[in-house]
Amino acid sequence: MNFFRLNxxxxxxxxxxxxxxxxxxxxxxxxxAGDQLPTIRALAQELVMNPNxxxxxxxxxxxxxxxxxxxxxxxxxxxxxxxxRKSMRKAQAVVQSAVERLRSMGATEEEIRRLFENELSAxxxxxxxxxx
Amino acid sequence: MNFFRLNxxxxxxxxxxxxxxxxxxxxxxxxxAGDQLPTIRALAQELVMNPNxxxxxxxxxxxxxxxxxxxxxxxxxxxxxxxxRKSMRKAQAVVQSAVERLRSMGATEEEIRRLFENELSAxxxxxxxxxx
DNA sequence: TGTACTGTAATAATCAACTAATACACAACA
DNA sequence: TGTTGTGTATTAGTTGATTATTACAGTACA
Numbered sequence: 001m002n003f004f005r006l007n008x009x010x011x012x013x014x015x016x017x018x019x020x021x022x023x024x025x026x027x028x029x030x031x032x033a034g035d036q037l038p039t040i041r042a043l044a045q046e047l048v049m050n051p052n053x054x055x056x057x058x059x060x061x062x063x064x065x066x067x068x069x070x071x072x073x074x075x076x077x078x079x080x081x082x083x084x085r086k087s088m089r090k091a092q093a094v095v096q097s098a099v100e101r102l103r104s105m106g107a108t109e110e111e112i113r114r115l116f117e118n119e120l121s122a123x124x125x126x127x128x129x130x131x132x
Numbered sequence: 133m134n135f136f137r138l139n140x141x142x143x144x145x146x147x148x149x150x151x152x153x154x155x156x157x158x159x160x161x162x163x164x165a166g167d168q169l170p171t172i173r174a175l176a177q178e179l180v181m182n183p184n185x186x187x188x189x190x191x192x193x194x195x196x197x198x199x200x201x202x203x204x205x206x207x208x209x210x211x212x213x214x215x216x217r218k219s220m221r222k223a224q225a226v227v228q229s230a231v232e233r234l235r236s237m238g239a240t241e242e243e244i245r246r247l248f249e250n251e252l253s254a255x256x257x258x259x260x261x262x263x264x
Numbered sequence: 265t266g267t268a269c270t271g272t273a274a275t276a277a278t279c280a281a282c283t284a285a286t287a288c289a290c291a292a293c294a
Numbered sequence: 295t296g297t298t299g300t301g302t303a304t305t306a307g308t309t310g311a312t313t314a315t316t317a318c319a320g321t322a323c324a
Contacts, residue, residue: 013282023246040301050284055301064242072291072300088247091239095247098230099255107223109252110196115220115227116248120241123231143280145312172271182314187271204270204321 003030004038006047014049018057026066026081033082037067037075135162136170138179146181150189158198158213165214169199169207 003025006017025031037043040058044051058075061067068078102112135157138149157163169175172190176183190207193199200210234244 015282039299041299051301052285053283056282058301069301070291071289071302074300087237087239088243091234091237091243091247092250094230094233094237095251098226099248099251101226102223103255105219105223105226107219109255111220111223112227112252113248115223116231116245118224119227119231120244123235123241147312171269173269183271184273184315185313188312190271201271202321203272203319206270 004043004047006049008049014047014053015057015060018047018054019061022057022061023066026077027085027088029085031077033077033079035077037077039074136175136179138181140181146179146185147189147192150179150186151193154189154193155198158209159217159220161217163209165209165211167209169209171206 004018004021006014006021008014010017022031022037031037037058038046040051040054044054047054058067058069062069062078065080065084066078068076070076099112102115107115136150136153138146138153140146142149154163154169163169169190170178172183172186176186179186190199190201194201194210197212197216198210200208202208231244234247239247
């Protein structure tokens with residue numbers, strides 16, 4: 001029994017939607033460290049998509065440290081997720097207050113996005129400054 | 133004489149790179165309201181790319197309210213950018229301090245990006261809450 | 265009015281992201 | 295040990311974003 005619900009016609013790639021849902025499930029505590037995720041084939045069948053699409057989602061989640069794949073055994077929520085959740089809560093609070101301030105200043109969603117991309121690449125520039 | 137320098141092998145679409153450079157020029161004050169941008173054909177030739185790629189950048193900048201295209205006359209920095217720049221400066225400061233705090237909490241660039249997307253879609257959910 | 269400059273539009277080619285099809289390899293257990 | 299479950303790997307097809315090709319249309323000015 002799964003709570004994953006994907007929207008094939010949303011334009012958002014299926015593997016990304018699935019990743020989001022897993023991350024969300026972890027963040028809300030609906031899934032916890034050690035829990036087994038649905039089998040690749042079973043989930044593919046239930047969501048009517050190709051097993052390789054599920055694989056892609058699971059592999060990227062593994063790269064993000066959220067999921068652990070065990071050959072022949074299944075996919076599981078990684079143990080490291082608990083510590084992660086605590087720090088992410090604090091970080092989310094920071095982000096929330098920043099976004100609220102930005103909205104109250106009249107910034108649109110697009111602009112907020114851009115301001116962040118700006119800031120993140122400015123960071124890169126600083127990091128590389130010494131090398132050039 | 134232009135300061136635009138694109139990197140064809142960066143994987144970032146040329147029209148986006150060009151948009152960024154124009155926006156940056158406006159933000160730093162290198163270009164001001166009313167200034168004429170390089171001609172579509174001239175810039176395409178100088179940057180060794182197709183005129184339509186320049187067109188795409190200019191049109192999206194127009195949609196963002198940064199550029200104004202005048203048929204037969206040229207492309208110009210929109211008058212509205214001056215007011216825009218002031219409010220954007222304040223907003224950028226908010227973003228900068230938020231990102232700094234997040235980095236000091238150990239968040240990676242990817243995580244920061246995700247935290248923001250999270251927050252922006254949470255906002256949508258709230259907005260639509262009453263309707264469902 | 266015509267020439268030389270400007271942006272505009274429609275269509276086609278290219279390329280990378282995404283998804284699918286199929287076969288391989290490890291683990292558990294009767 | 296073999297059967298049934300699990301994840302892994304390779305390769306090919308599809309689709310949409312990006313860029314290119316080509317022809318059209320407005321503006322200024324000698």
